[in-house]
Amino acid sequence: MTIFVNILAIFRKELQSYFLSPLAYVVAGVFWLLSGIVFVYLLLSDQGIIQEVALSEQSGIPMPPVDVPYLFLLRYLGIIGSLTSFIVPLLSMGLYAEERKAHTLELLATSPVYNWVVALGKLAGVVVFYITLLMPMLVLEFVAFAAADRPVPPAVPLLAHLALILLATALLSLGMFLSTLTSSTIIAAILTFTLVIALAMVDLVAEQLGQPFETAIAHLSLIKHYDTMVQGVFDSSSLFVFASYIILGIFLTAQSIELLRFQRS
Amino acid sequence: MIEVEHLSKRYGPHPAIDDVCFTVEPGEILGFLGPNGAGKTTTMRILSGYLPATAGTARVAGYDVHSQSMAVRQRIGYLPETPPLYEDMTVRGYLFFVARLKGVSAGDRAAQVDLAMAQCNLETEQDTLICRLSKGFRQRVGLAQAIVHNPPVIILDEPTVGLDPRQIIEVRHLIKGLAGNHTIILSTHILPEVSMTCDRVAIINHGKIVATDTPDTLMEALVGSLGYAVEVSGATQLLTQKLNAIAGVRDVQLSPLPDSARMLLHINCHGHSEPGAAIASTIIKSGGQLHAMQRTRPTLEDVFLELTTEEEPIPPVEDPEPIPDEEPIPPTEPTPEAANPEPK
The missing domain is CATH 3.30.70.1340 (MTH889-like domain)
Structure with a gap:
């Protein structure tokens, strides 16, 4: 009960600080602008999906029927996933670095609250802020899907967006750990950005290595699991991998904060 | 209420405090006096459970600060050297946050926050963002934060730093008013502060306690x-x-x-x-x-x-x-x- 109250207290404080932070608004603005541009481009431009399907129908070559909403969702969330990787470092960089800079870690560390409780509250706060960022995007998607010939079954977009949120949560959790390592938000952001790039590169490197590394790494790759889930394939191993990364991030954060006490001079 | 036995803390080869022993009785105010770098802050951080000691034991209200850290943390209010303030919160919002963290029950929170603000003369600034406050007010918010959950033990690291003379007097009155119901340790390098507020003084130098007694006895016996x-x-x-x-x-x-x-x-x-x-x-x-x-x-x-x-x-x-x-x-x-x- 107390733990729940504590998590809620940290969560509320964290969420509130995002809504009061100019940086968060800049990040949100850029994210909305880019996701909007991508949306319009993918759907309506000369190279967009609608045009593509129209051209292939006009050409008269018999083709398997195309599920336009599904194809769109696949491509759109692929790009939004990459975009998310870029904004995660900006959202997670201050989680602990700011506390270290403002000496407020001393308050948290001398309050009757466990380190993992603080970490969980903070992560929940930043994830809810991220979900808020997705809201305008959902409105756009809702409008587009409502115009589809055949109704889109809700399960597929729901699963895809769940995958997006899980991907963001896993990256934010690791980013939170990296922000405990320094009192400079810039360094925290650079570290997290490097990690995100490294996680993306791992897949490419694995492909070069060939079997059995490729399969082994693919099982642990956040991006592979994300792609699978966005395609509408529900696999409990994906959930397991995402949960593992999230818990790893929280665990490392708690340990790192504990270690800070011993290092302080 | 506070028992410190043979407490030592080393940062690498450099001892910050060395074999520190003292006790504080319930309801007493102990002044921790020493030049900068003498080990005052280190001792207080250990007592608050923030830093682990290298050797020795410290007990607060009968609980070991290291092995029973959570029990100790529930019973102390701690004002660190730099007040731990969130710049983007209002004074009231911040104190509510701290009250939640410290486990003040939902029903008592508003009353406790109001009381702490009244004790620290913060009512006029309760809806001001902390980043807009002057140094004196920030220090008082730090003090309010340490007493908002009405802890039996209060640890104050240089509570009057940055205050003007009138505020210093107010804070001293506040601290004296808290004694009796609370056990207080405060550190300072301002000497009159100790003789005016404290029941007993521990003088610390180079990490060692060199004297512990009432201010009057110290003055008489030593000079x-x-x-x-x-x-x-x-x-x-x-x-x-x-x-x-x-x-x-x-x-x-x-x-x-x-x-x-x-x-x-x-x-x-x-x-x-x-x-x-x-x-x-x-x-x-x-x-x-x-x-x-x-x-x-x-x-x-x-x-x-x-x-x-x-x-x-x-x-x-x-x-x-x-x-x-x-x-x-x-x-x-x-x-x-x-x-x-x-x-x-």
Whole structure:
């Protein structure tokens, strides 16, 4: 009960600080602008999906029927996933670095609250802020899907967006750990950005290595699991991998904060 | 309430505190006095559970600060050296946040926050963002944060830093008002603060406790002597010898007052003797004129310097000169009972 109250207290404080932070608004603005541009481009431009399907129908070559909403969702969330990787470092960089800079870690560390409780509250706060960022995007998607010939079954977009949120949560959790390592938000952001790039590169490197590394790494790759889930394939191993990364991030954060006490001079 | 036994903390090879022992009784205010870098902050951080000690034990309300950290954290309020404030919160919002963290039940929260704000005179600023507050107000928010959950033990690391004189007096009153129901440890390097607020003083230097006692006892036992500063004119020949003959007088120094025909006498007395009346009558009988007479007491500053200055190997009680004799004007130590001039 107390733990729940504590998590809620940290969560509320964290969420509130995002809504009061100019940086968060800049990040949100850029994210909305880019996701909007991508949306319009993918759907309506000369190279967009609608045009593509129209051209292939006009050409008269018999083709398997195309599920336009599904194809769109696949491509759109692929790009939004990459975009998310870029904004995660900006959202997670201050989680602990700011506390270290403002000496407020001393308050948290001398309050009757466990380190993992603080970490969980903070992560929940930043994830809810991220979900808020997705809201305008959902409105756009809702409008587009409502115009589809055949109704889109809700399960597929729901699963895809769940995958997006899980991907963001896993990256934010690791980013939170990296922000405990320094009192400079810039360094925290650079570290997290490097990690995100490294996680993306791992897949490419694995492909070069060939079997059995490729399969082994693919099982642990956040991006592979994300792609699978966005395609509408529900696999409990994906959930397991995402949960593992999230818990790893929280665990490392708690340990790192504990270690800070011993290092302080 | 607080028991510290053989506590040591090392940062690498450098000892920050070394074999520190003291106890604080329930309801007492202990002042932690020492120069910067003496180990005050380290000791307080260990007591608050923030830092682990290298050796020794510390118990707060019967709980070990390391192995029973959560139980200790529930029972302490801690104001660190730098107040831990979130710039983007309002004073009220911040105190509510701290109250939630410290486990104040939902029903009591509003009352506790209001009480803490009232005690720290923060009501006028309760809806101000913390980033807009002056240093004095920030310090008071830090103090409110330490008492918002009404903890039995309060640890204050330099609570009056950055406050103006009026605020300092208010904070001292607040701290004194909290004593009794709360056990308080406060650190400072401002000496009058300790003599005014604390029941007992622990003087720490180079990581070691060099003395623990009440401020008065420390001053008496370690410097040991009262004295008088006397302004005289007229027949001052042989006066020194006559005064030296009075029982209780240890030594007499005579110095001319600049821009005046008067002379200034510094008379140091043995401990617990009060030869003031005899001194005055001797001066008058020998034909001198007595213009002013003031009792001089060693201040905590003298004690502190005695204990923390290494260049003086002479034991403090033997030291005959607690008052510097070059001083051209009568010492004006702010001890209230010292001001009893006896003009002729």
